[in-house]
Amino acid sequence: GENVEQHPSTLSVQEGDSAVIKCTYSDSASNYFPWYKQELGKGPQLIIDIRSNVGEKKDQRIAVTLNKTAKHFSLHITETQPEDSAVYFCAASPNFGNEKLTFGTGTRLTIIP
Amino acid sequence: DAGVIQSPRHEVTEMGQEVTLRCKPISGHNSLFWYRQTMMRGLELLIYFNNNVPIDDSGMPEDRFSAKMPNASFSTLKIQPSEPRDSAVYFCASSFRRGEETQYFGPGTRLLVL
Numbered sequence: 001g002e003n004v005e006q007h008p009s010t011l012s013v014q015e016g017d018s019a020v021i022k023c024t025y026s027d028s029a030s031n032y033f034p035w036y037k038q039e040l041g042k043g044p045q046l047i048i049d050i051r052s053n054v055g056e057k058k059d060q061r062i063a064v065t066l067n068k069t070a071k072h073f074s075l076h077i078t079e080t081q082p083e084d085s086a087v088y089f090c091a092a093s094p095n096f097g098n099e100k101l102t103f104g105t106g107t108r109l110t111i112i113p
Numbered sequence: 114d115a116g117v118i119q120s121p122r123h124e125v126t127e128m129g130q131e132v133t134l135r136c137k138p139i140s141g142h143n144s145l146f147w148y149r150q151t152m153m154r155g156l157e158l159l160i161y162f163n164n165n166v167p168i169d170d171s172g173m174p175e176d177r178f179s180a181k182m183p184n185a186s187f188s189t190l191k192i193q194p195s196e197p198r199d200s201a202v203y204f205c206a207s208s209f210r211r212g213e214e215t216q217y218f219g220p221g222t223r224l225l226v227l
Contacts, residue, residue, distance in 0.1 A: 043219050
């Protein structure tokens with residue numbers, strides 16, 4: 001089955017700096033890679049996703065890159081703000097979001113004011 | 114629009130008791146997923162349904178766990194008998210196949226088995 005590894009497990013950055021979280025996956029059949037943000041006491045919420053036919057996708061301060069050859073994808077957050085503090089999860093799925101997602105272990109991001 | 118609704122939000126029970134968690138997916142969604150989140154194991158998919166039919170239950174830990182989806186707007190996850198190691202946050206998520214594939218998560222049920 002799919003195995004998703006996520007690094008780092010914790011990350012602290014100064015407000016205004018950039019944050020990068022990296023994930024690798026094992027199953028070459030995976031072709032959908034969402035990123036979720038989980039705030040304390042809440043369920044995960046999708047913040048951005050990317051499909052295997054795209055190398056990069058941006059949404060305001062958030063971007064995701066995908067390298068299918070190397071089987072890794074990354075989340076980039078620029079101009080970080082205190083409200084970006086949360087746990088971030090990457091995930092992979094073989095068939096977009098309609099089937100099972102395999103999640104990474106999460107990254108606790110702390111933005112230092 | 115109401116999101117995914119889960120009940121109860123918190124449940125405290127004693128070992129050996131039956132626990133039933135409930136989920137109402139987003140209207141119009143036809144895929145439903147049950148996840149468990151713990152510090153040790155992270156987010157794990159337990160089972161998912163498509164059009165009310167269980168598709169993959171390989172993540173269900175053991176026979177004490179069962180899930181049903183009697184109609185498109187309701188699903189249950191039952192643990193009988195419960196054990197302390199079942200303590201976790203259980204999430205339900207839903208998505209619309211062949212449409213917007215995003216899985217939308219509910220707020221979760223925090224279960225504590227004493």
